[in-house]
Amino acid sequence: MRRMFSWISDKLENPLDLKSRLILGLAVLVLIPSFFTPLWSLEFWSYQYPDGLSLYIYSHKLVGGDDGNDLNEINILNHYIGMAELQEEDFLELKWIPLALGIFMLLTMRALIFGRIGKVLDLFMIFTYFGLFSIWSFWYKLHYYGHNLDPRASVNVDPFTPPVFGFEQVGQFKVWSYPGIASYALVIFGVLLILSMVFSLKRKEQAG
């Protein structure tokens, strides 16, 4: 047991070799598109919307398809079941997620410069927590909107949670919910962090 901890402590002090640092540099670049592309997208389809409706969740904004009008349309439809309007102002996430992404970029550069596996691992842990928390937060928002329906609404429906991932039939709509490019960029970011650690881990062993 003690040997294991000492091995870990030892490894955390490992310096990052050039390859790992290059990977961290790449990881910084990979985060850039996450500011400009959607984290998540929801597609709604029913017979009377042959082109469907779409909703894109960016790190900093909510955007409807059809030049933004789909969000308006979703709100108009939701008002019949008494759902609160989806408004950017009500999404605190849209404020802290871009902030967090910026911090991740800085922390990655920091790890790159300080060049210790330990710094990368710290970053990876925080990042993983951020990812899980964001998904929970997203789920909670959907749950909240679907469970806080105005009891005086013209159409009464049972409380529901729109799908966070995958397909679900909601009323007359077929709804698909999937991660967007920005989420994939975040996954790649996480993988790159792991790779940067793994590469420096191996090199040291070979050298030793």
Next chain:
Amino acid sequence: MFERLSLMKRLFVGVLILTMLAFLAGCGGPEGQRGRAGKGAGRSDVTDAALKTYVPPGDLDEYYLFYSGGHSGQIFVAGVPSMRHISTIPVFSPYPGTGYGFDNESKEMLGDYTWGDSHHPGLSETDGEYDGRWLFINDNAQGRIARIDLRDFKTKQIMTIPHISANHGSSFVTPNTEYITMATRMSVPFPEGTYADVTEYARKYKGVIAGIKVDPKDGHMSLGWEVLMPPFNYDLGDAGKGVSDGWLFWTCYNSEREFIEGGKLEVTASQRDKDYVVMLNWREAEKAIAAGKFKTYKGAKVIDPAKAPGVVYFVGLAKSPHGVDVSPSGQWIIGSGKLSPTTTVFNFEKALKAIENKDFEDTVDGIPVLTYESVREAEIPVGLGPLHTQFDDRGNAYTSLFVESAVAKWKLPPYDPGDTDDAKKMEKYVLEKIPVAYNIGHLVTAEGDSRSPDGNYLVALNKLSKGRHLSVGPSIPESAQLIDISGDKMKLLYDAFTEPEPHYAVMIKADKIETIEVYKKDVEPANKNAVWEPEDTSVKRNGPNVTVKMIAVRSFFAPDVIRVNQGDKVTVHLTNIEQTRDELHGFAINAYNINIVADPGETKSVTFKADKPGVYAFYCTNFCSALHQEMQGYLLVKPRG
């Protein structure tokens, strides 16, 4: 349409039709299933016609067909080849379906008139090709012309000019939409409003033809110039193109220049063997205006052709002519005398030569008449009652024959030397005829007025339908027949029936028209009376004037109560704040004869006097949503103290 149908679909349709035929044969044939219209004229090969006209659900037609609505005052929009009626564009008459003629803007455009007589739609052109921007349409009754914007299929301008009486020779468009025409069909004393008895017809009555200028940016129409003409009836026209670009042509009848009380114009106007084609050089007209060779009457700059030589010429044409049509190249000017069994082809280049050589056979009111023989290329024995001519892309012309109830297909020049002076020899240039049901007036081919007709479809616009449809009593609709002209033989494909009463129509390739389907909030110019949020709506009073700024959205109005006093003048500005395709909202006030319709993103205004005291519900007339029935409110009119 066939590019749009996959081979599989075609096979499927073919098999479907064959199966149906087999089934029907088993039932004792089509006769056993459905009633049949009168035998005789106009039958088609069922399989061929069905394949060529069937547009499966969800598929789109290949062409737009814009029919004039005649004395309904509207434009009808159909798709070709399905011939399905898609929409009606109100122009000269109110149309509650779209609220046209009820809101302030369209009411002001209509003025005091509640109808018009729309005859000849004309599409805007660039380089002699339809450009899909605007559709122009004349009003024969009140001497008006209107412009429809094809971006949203709405009437944007209705214009009237002085001195035009019965604007029939309109609305023909020059190759770059420099001008559209207007012309007097029924001469009256000049200037407009003058009183003179019909006994003074020859001297005091005048015809006027006019060039309406079109702003190339926004299509706005304004009066360019007018030309004072002898008191004939100026009938139909066309604009020159190619070699004849810069010229306008009209036919005219009653060159006898008389209106004898009780003498029957049909008789008195048919005495001379020939009437005329008018040839007007619009660039010369512009020069005459620039040189000050005009007099202003009631604000219109009027050119007297006797004092501005070079602007107008006549050339004789078989009596009582109707259509004059310019071939795609612009060289052949086709005039049809409706009482003659021939159609005349004039050679525009010969006309230019005759003008250059002053080869005139006569002068009428100072207007030179070109020597007929010098200008005429040939007379084509097309058949009885030729009216109008259209063209394909293979050098053929198609002339409607009213009396014969047929379309004649014939070859445009060149002809073998020597043939043109021998009526018998000219017969071989008439290639084929197809009977139509019945009594065709105008006809239109795909892009037929452009420099490059498509040569695939022809629509015969027939005056009579005589039982080709389920009977609807004595007030019988018109018929429009789709004919395939792509092969050697013309083939009848489809019968469609229209409300009264198409005259001319134009057919344009569907992909040339780019429409919007909503008025986007941040794209369209802002309406100063628009409000977009419930909290910005208002009811404001200024003395006896009450102004309401209202929104409509699924499924409510805000405000939904309007309180006024009896006698107030109330203006409601209604903004449909929807931005979703097809979410229209109507606004009708019961017992107040008000119904306006606002399209998504549109603001419509209506002003009325609240003269009836009591409580009146208002509601959404254009079905919008599951709770459309609940979309209502109240107008409370407090009785005078």
